[in-house]
Amino acid sequence: MHLQHVALWLAATVPAAARASCTNNGQLTKRVPATSDPYYPSPWMDPEADGWEDAYAKAKDFVSQLTLLEKVNLTTGVGWAAEQCVGQTGSIPRLGLRSMCMQDSPLGIRGTDYNSVFPSGQTAAATFDRNLLNRRGYAMGIEAKGKGVTVLLGPVAGPLGRMPEGGRNWEGFSPDPVLTGISIAETIKGVQDAGVVACAKHFVGNEQEHFRQVGEAKGYGYNISETLSSNIDDKTMHELYLWPFQDAVRAGVGSVMCSYQQVNNSYACQNSKLLNDLLKNELGFQGFVMSDWQAQHTGAASAVAGLDMTMPGDTEFNTGISFWGANLTLGVLNGTVPAWRLDDMAMRIMAAYFKAGLTIKQDPINFSFWTRDTYGPIHWAANKDVQQINWHVDVRQDHGNLIREIAAKGTVLLKNNGSLPLKKPKFLVVVGDDAGGNPLGPNGCNDRGCDNGTVGIGWGSGTANYPYLVTPDAALQAQAIKDGTRYESVLSNYANTQTRALVSQANATAVIFVNADSGEGYINVDGNEGDRKNLTLWKNGDDLVKNVASVCPNTIVVIHSPGPVLITDWYNNPNITAILWAGFPGQESGNSITDVLYGKVNPSARTPFSWGATRESFGTDVLYEPNNGNGAPQQDFSEGVFIDYRHFDKANASLIYEFGFGLSYTTFEYSNIQVQKSSSGAYNPTTGTTGPAPTFGNYSTNLTDYVFPSDEFPYVYQYIYPYLNTSDAKNASADPFYGQPAEDFLPPQATNGSAQPLLRSSGKSVPGGNRQLFDVLYTITADIKNTGSLAGDEVPQLYLSLGGPDDPKVVLRDFARIRIDPGQTSQFRAKLTRRDLSNWDPAVQDWVVSNATKTVYVGRSSRLLDLSAQLL
Structure with missing residues (x-):
């Protein structure tokens, strides 16, 4: 309970010295000390924001009744392991x-x-199916609500996937911002329709695990004093990394989690440019910003920079010390943090709560994150108050069927020389460690931090406990028995003699399962410190494939991985008749791949990333060694918007498989592209001002009213409270500089609650930006005919050439997944909005449609562009 000085007064941004030198439309051209401009004050909620009006009114009614201590209690986590969830207020x-x-x-x-393990976001994105993405989000929301969860910490748009080696890419969706934007929006709608607040994370530039936290890095032997800085120019930020978060805000997301690393040398959770300017002002975000766990570095400074909730509440795990809690109480009482800022924090939290359909009366939390035991201490860290803490509530419903469907429809058929679909093969041989189970059980490695048996998900905080895991070996054997097929499996990557003896026999069809893995940085698997250390297959996988293919003329390869792997040495081998990427499929892994291999599901997924021939061909890589002495490692995003297929197109480089590519068991023909222009009128920048910052309720200024009430309830060890330990302000703060005026250490305008001008790119009461950005300017249609003999889904994709000399060759702008029967023709219908056609202009600070000639393409992938038309 005792307060300590915890950097409450530190400034929230780096001083504006040594500005980055930018050319080429704002893209960084050389390494310079990147800085982040200050932006104050922190915007307050808009009572008329579209879709938030009712939630605002309910929040206002509730917050108006709160005391100062109660408002602080809403904003501050109670500490690591203080109660049942991974974080609680x-x-x-x-x-x-x-x-x-x-x-x-x-x-x-x-x-x-008794919960489900769903396919990864990346695998779900490979379906290119809005409906499945929404259903996945809804099912996860239903399960979270059934456990008593208020905020589900997902979905993910950061990392976007700048580097294919990035450890947590699989938690997100795709390095393409449009595919990620649509995927995150549909997921958010599903989660919140289920009555749980979604949390879009990690905002923003969180593209690698190395150096994301000082303590973690030092644990691996790196000598750094500050976390990595992702240095991103304004144009790249808007056109790439901010894009999907804009879609999240438009979808009504209730919370956004700021990330560990710095952006332009200012910590993301106290970066006023990111939180105040981009997120809350330009995008009009009405929900609350939550810190990642221990990503808060200051008290008052992070409050005025736009942070609304700190997780898990303590400065470091199990210290009992908080930047907020009692320090925030004192900060408001002494005027350091304006009362309107605390009111806005509370308003944002409660408005998000009500917007998700929650009421004040919630079902209780029925689990403990810290143990599966039925009984234990409710205050886990303090080992206090033993009672029932786990009710083992089964929330799975029939979600196994949905998981099976998503994983099958998210499996990409990369190569097929006619060996698939399987039709009761005479002799089926399944090979590889990845086909079988973990000898320790599917949950035998903490947070899935190993590569034993088949990989259904990666490792880290983005995981869940399996209720079961159907292995490929089990599912394929069951199908073989049903068909009368001879079946044998060798569940090892190293049993060369036994494997060759089997696969060289007559009539053998060999299915090899190989993998790669990755995850969060606190777990190291075989030298992979979260991020992959290479792009090769794990556990001798490449040699296994080549050895089998050398003797078996019908070899099928299935890859489970968190992104592209290098297959250059063997993918063209004529004995390898089929290759499939099955991503991270979740608990129904074996059933899903069996459905695809046997044609119960006609494959139609598309790869959500590109497959380069070499590691170097991707043009970006993880920063594995510090490059700034013992200071903050500097990672310049100097490639700008040119990542993944945009990079390969710019370099005019060949690819193994391009973004958006995927085969089917049937064939399709594209024809008859038509372009219809809409009359939407000219773009009008937003003008006007906000109202002044509102305050709700009054509070006592008598410090005696805020001292811990030890006569009312006992103090719990390490628990974070809003109470002071003494009524003497200077002693309560433990700050030798206590009493110094706020304007002496907070940035100018940080406490200014007067009416503020609206940005021209912002939306007036419209979350997501200027409403006219989303006017439809063109509608494009094309005919798609199934020219094969099987019914199947096709995924036509709309690409756009923006036409400028510094623009990518093409960028994805829309897509659909269409079911078409043999011989039938269906119409693909896509739309282009003003935002789709625009570039971000750093000088104007707005989206601008250039005069360059723009061409639209409809095709099967980023490089198979069947149809084209100019936009007039």
């Missing part, structure tokens, strides 16, 4: 509001039992 028992539960993960409910 304080409660408001006087008004019947229990503690809010924040719980991982973006593909299931982490740390519980």
Whole structure:
């Protein structure tokens, strides 16, 4: 409970010295000390924001009743392992509001039992199916609600996937911002329709695990004093990394998690340019910004820079010390943090809560993240108050069927020389460690931090406990028995003699399962410190494939991986008759791949990333060694928007498989592209001002009213409270500089609650930006005919050439997944909005449609562009 000075007064941005030298439309051309401009004050909620009006009114009614201590309790986590969830805020028992539960993960409910493990976001994105993405989000939301979770910590748009080696790319969707934007928006709608607040993360530039935290890096032997800085220019930020978060805001996301690393040498969770300017002002975000766990570095400074909730509440795990809690209480009382800023924090939290359909009366939290035991201490870290903490509630419903469907429809057929679909093969041989189970069980490695058996998900906080895991070996054997097929498997990558003896026999069809893995940085698997250390297959996978293919003329390869792997040495081998990428499919892995291999599901997924021939061909890589002495490692995003297929197109480089590519068991023909122009009128920049910052309720200025009430309830060890330990302000703060005026250490305008001008690119009461950015300027149609003999889904994709000399060759702008019967023709219909046709202009600070000639393409992938037309 005792307060300590915890950098409450540090400034929230780096001083504006040594500005980055930019050319070429704002892209960084050389390494210079990147800086982040200050932006104050922190924008307050708009009572008329589209879709938030009712939530605002309910929040206002509730927050108006709160005391200062209760408002602080809403904003501050109670500490690591202080209660049941991975993160919780304080409660408001006087008004019947229990503690809010924040719980991982973006593909299931982490740390519980009787929950499902869904396919990764990346695998779901490969379906190119809005409906499936939405249904996946809804099912995850239903399971979270059934456990008593308030905020589900997902979905993910950061990392976007700048480097294919990035450890957590699989938690997100795709390095293409449009595919990620559509995927995250549909997921958010699904989660929040289920009655749980979604949390879009990690905002922004969180593209690698190396050096994301000082303590973690030092644990691996790196000598750094500050976390990595992702240095991103204004144009790249808007056209690439901010793009999907804009879609998340438009979808009504309730919370956004700021990330660990710095952006332009200012920590993301106190970066006023990111939080105040881009997120809350330009995008009009009405929900609350939550810190990643221990990503907060200051108190008052992070408050005025736009942070609304700190997780898990303590400065470091299990210290009992907080930047906020009692320090925030004192900061408001002494005027350091304006009362309107605390009110806005509370308003944003409660508005997001009500927008998700939650009411004050919530079902109780029925699990403990810290143990599967039925009984244990409710305050885990303090080992206090033993009671029932796990009710083992089964929330899975029939979600196994949905998981099986998503994973099958997210499996990409990369190569097929006629060997698929399988039709009761005479002799089926399944080979590879990845086909079988983990000898320790599917949950035998903490947070899935190993590569034993088949890989259904990566490792880290983005995981969940399996209720079961159907292995490929089990599912394929069951199908073989049903068909009367002879079946044998060798569940090892190293049993060369036994494997060759089997696959060289007459009539053998060999299916090889190989993998690569990755995850969060706190786990190291075979030298992979979260990020992959290379792009090769793991556990001798390449040699296994080449050895089998050398003797078996019908070899099929299935890859489970968190992104592209290098297959240059063997993919063209004529004995390799089929290659499939099955991503991270979740608990129904074996059933899903069996459905595809046997044609129960006609494959139609598209690869959500490109497959280069060499590691170097991707043009970006993880920064594996510090490059700035013992200071903050500097990672310049100097390639600008040219990542993945945009990079390969710019370099005019060959690819193994391009973004958007995928085969089917049937064939399709494209024809008859038509372009219809809309009359939407000229673009009008937003003008006007906000209202002044509102305040809700009054509070006592008598410090005696804020001292811990030891006569009312006992103090729990390490628990973060909003109370002071003494009524003497200077002693309570433990700050030798206490009493110094706020204007002496906070940036100018940080406490200014007067009406503020609206940005021209912002939306007036429109979350997501200027409403006219989303006017439809063109509608494009094309005919797609199934020219094969099987019904199947086709995924036509709309690409656009923006036409400028510094623009990518093409960029994805829309897509659809269409079911078409043999001989039938269906119409693909796509739309282009003003944002789709625009570039970000750093000088004007707005989206601008250039005069360059623009061409639209409809095709099967980023390089198979069947149809084209100019936009007039």
